[in-house]
Amino acid sequence: xxxxxxxLHGTALSGHTHRVELLLRALGLxxxxxxxxxxxxxxxxxxxxxxxxxxxxxQDGDLTLADSNAILVYLAKRYAPQSxxxxxxxxxxxxxxxxxxxAAGEVMHGPxxxxxxxxxxxxxxxxxxxxxxxxxxxxxxxxxxxxxYLAAEHPTLADLACYxxxxxxxxxxxxxxxxxxxxxxxxxxxxxxxxxxxxxSPIPVKG
Numbered sequence: 374x375x376x377x378x379x380x381l382h383g384t385a386l387s388g389h390t391h392r393v394e395l396l397l398r399a400l401g402l403x404x405x406x407x408x409x410x411x412x413x414x415x416x417x418x419x420x421x422x423x424x425x426x427x428x429x430x431x432q433d434g435d436l437t438l439a440d441s442n443a444i445l446v447y448l449a450k451r452y453a454p455q456s457x458x459x460x461x462x463x464x465x466x467x468x469x470x471x472x473x474x475x476a477a478g479e480v481m482h483g484p485x486x487x488x489x490x491x492x493x494x495x496x497x498x499x500x501x502x503x504x505x506x507x508x509x510x511x512x513x514x515x516x517x518x519x520x521x522y523l524a525a526e527h528p529t530l531a532d533l534a535c536y537x538x539x540x541x542x543x544x545x546x547x548x549x550x551x552x553x554x555x556x557x558x559x560x561x562x563x564x565x566x567x568x569x570x571x572x573x574s575p576i577p578v579k580g
Contacts, residue, residue: 377434379404382422386492388485388537389441390429391571392476395533396445398567400452442473445530459530468524472531479509485538487545491577499546506547510555513539517554521561528565536562537571544574 381397381404383390397404413419414426422430423439430437431444433451438444449459460466483506489495490502513535516523524531540559542549549556562568 378432380407380432381405381429382407382409382419382432383429384408384410385572386574387428388488388541388571389427391537392533393429393431393441393444393448394569395536395567396448396458396530398569399458399533399565400448402448402452442477442530442534445473445534449530457525457527457529460525465525469529469531472523472529473534475509476531476534479505479512480535480538483507483509484542484545484547487547488538488541488574489545491545492574502545503547506542506545510539510542510547510549510552513558514552514554517558522558528562532558532562541571541574543576546577546579 379397379402381390381393383393383406385408394406409419409428409430414428419430420426422432422437425439427439429441429444430439431447432438433447438447446459449456454461459469483502483504486495486497487499487502487506490497490499513523522528522532523535536559539555540562549559563570
C-alpha cells in the first residue's frame, strides 16, 4: 500500500495529539508534525482545516480529518485493517468503542480538564473535574484488576485514547497513588516499543 504524505497538526503537550502520534508510531507511518499553538489555531488558515479550531488535525494526501478518536479509527482502518488495534469482531469492536466514548467523556471532563485548569488557567470548575476524575479512576481501577489492557488482552485504540490524560492526571492535581492497577496499566503502555512520552509539566502543590 502506497502511503500518502501525512501531516499531524497539534502540540507536544496535547493528550489528544499524543494519542494520534502514538498510533502513527505504532503503525510505522512516516509523518510530519506541525506545531499548532493557540495563536495558530485562531488563524484563518487553520480554521480552513478545522472550523472548530481544535487539535489534532490530520492531513493524509487529499484528506483532512479532525477529532482525535475519529483519526485513530481512520488510521487503523486505513493502514492496519487486519490488526488488533480496532477489531472487526462485533463485541470486541464495541468494547473498544466504549472506551473511545469514555475518553471523550469522563477522561476529557475529568483528568484532562483538571490538567488544563492547573497548567493553562482554563476557565472551568476544578471541583467538578476532580469529582469526575475520582469516579473515573475508581472505575478504571476495578476494571483493570486482573486485566492488562482496557478492551482486550492486547493494546487497542482504547488504551491509546485513554492513556495520555490519565497518565498525566497528577499534573492536574489528581493523584494516582490510590490506583495501583491503573498505574500498572500506565507502565505497560509506556513499555510498548513505539511509545514516546509527553513532555512533563509541574505537579501543582495544593495548599
